Amino acid sequence: xxxxxxxxxxxxxxxxxxxxxxxxxxxxxxxxxxxxxxxxxxxxxxxxxxxxxxxxx
Numbered sequence: 914x915x916x917x918x919x920x921x922x923x924x925x926x927x928x929x930x931x932x933x934x935x936x937x938x939x940x941x942x943x944x945x946x947x948x949x950x951x952x953x954x955x956x957x958x959x960x961x962x963x964x965x966x967x968x969x970x
Contacts, residue, residue: 916954916961923953924965941966 916924927948932939941959948957 916957916965920948920954921965921968923951924948924957924962925969927951927953928962928966 924944928939928944933943933947936943941962945957945959945962948954948962
């Protein structure tokens, strides 16, 4: 499944937000799991999350 621009923006914004309680920063796995939990997309792997963030730098 292709991740569209709106979904990419949401994942990027999530990565810029405060990390979950108990964590000092977002990991790629935490980010991917939270994006799915928030229904930004049906499925997101940590490698897809890395590619999304890599494209924004």
